[in-house]
Amino acid sequence: MTSSEIFPTPDSGSPSTTGATPGPGVFELGGTVTIPRLGFGAMQLPGRWSGPAGDPAKAVAVAQRAVELGARYIDTAAFYFSDTHRANDLLREALFPYAPDVTIATKVGPLRNESGEMYAEARPDQLRGEVERNLEGLGVDTLDLVHLRVGRLGVDGTEPIGERFAVLAALREEGLIRQLGVSNVTSGQLAEARSIAPVAAVQNRFGVLDQADAALVDECADAGIAYMPFFALGGGHTDLGEENLRKVGERHGATVHQVAIAWGLARSPSIVQIPGTASLAHLEExxxxxxxxLDEDDMALLGRRG
Structure with missing residues (x-):
């Protein structure tokens, strides 16, 4: 597939790209697999976690269109489900058999009951079962990448993760996992994981409006580790931040969401953006x-904090 097929020529409604080659670039995941730096997050495909189920036909169409548009890195998890649908099942229906250049990453750690409640973290002896759930849901014998998700969202964890990460490392040796990642971790927890086995990716909260994890972003870049932010717009909403996002967007004919995604791509060469949606229109956006x-003036206006 040519680059023009993956990244179609911008139309009049697309952001400006003057003076640059279109496309977000690529990252060598674990030094072995080339992935695009703009992927797709599957969390929203089944419908809202605490709301009505999504439309499965629409979800399948979104996943297929994401790959058509070049999102050949997909982030999912067995605990992404609604009352009636599961993200992994929808991805399998949409994309199986998977193209050789499609990389699907998943994560294990949180235990979620059928009512949607995250009620505990998986113990070491439960992690194999969680990995097997992802294998079964996706219909594969080996998972491309598995993140160990640590703690609760927005909670800085300090507990050791070595025992649990070692279980995933052993499953990697068995051939059930190709590469390992960690999520929602501190620098110390990343170091602990790296002392056990190579870490290909970190998935933490980071974005233009929430740059608290900036030091770890830079640490990952120095180490050649992919950094995959969730909540690319961040949680630290301020009038100043949103105003400047709009200003930059107006310069380029882009939306604030597009500016936030582009900011991450410009912020660090290790950042791989994985915005999620269940809407075809939002996917195209x-x-x-x-x-x-974004140029230097744009980046200066948006700031680099942390």
Whole structure:
């Protein structure tokens, strides 16, 4: 597939890309697999976690279109489900058999009951079962990448993760997992994991409006580790931040979501953006952000904090 097929020529409604080659670029995941720096998050495909189920036909169409648009890195998890649908099942229906250049990453750690409640973290002896749930749901014999998700969202964890990460490392040796990642971790926890086995990726909260994890972003870049933010717009909403996002967007004919995605791509060469949606329109909007190139003035206006 050619680059023009993956990243179509911008139309009049697309962000400006003057002076730059369209496309978000690529990252060598674990030094062995080339992935695009703009992927797709599958969390929203089944419907809202605490709301009505999504439309499975629409979800399948979104996943297929994401790959058509070049999102050949997909983030999912067995604990992404609604009352009636599961993200892994929808991805399998949409994309199986998977193209050789599609990389699907999943994560294990939180235990979620059928009512949607995250009620505990998986013990070491439960992690094999969680990995097997992802294998079964996706219909594969080996998972491309598995993150160990640590703690609760927004809670800084300090507990050791070595025993649990070692279980995943052993499953990697068995051939059930190709590469390992960690999620929602501190620098110390990342170091602990790296002392056990190679870490290909970190998935933490980070974005233009929430740059508290900036030091770890830079640490990952120095180490050649992919950094995959969730909540790319961040949680630290301020009038100043949102105003400047709008200003930059107006300069380029882009939305604030596109600016936020492009900011991450410009912020660090190790950042791989994985925005999620269950809407075809939002998907097109997100993927068009890969063609948006921010200049030094834009980056200065948006700031680099942390």
């Amino acid at each position: 997100n993927m068009a952000a890969g063609r948006l190139v």
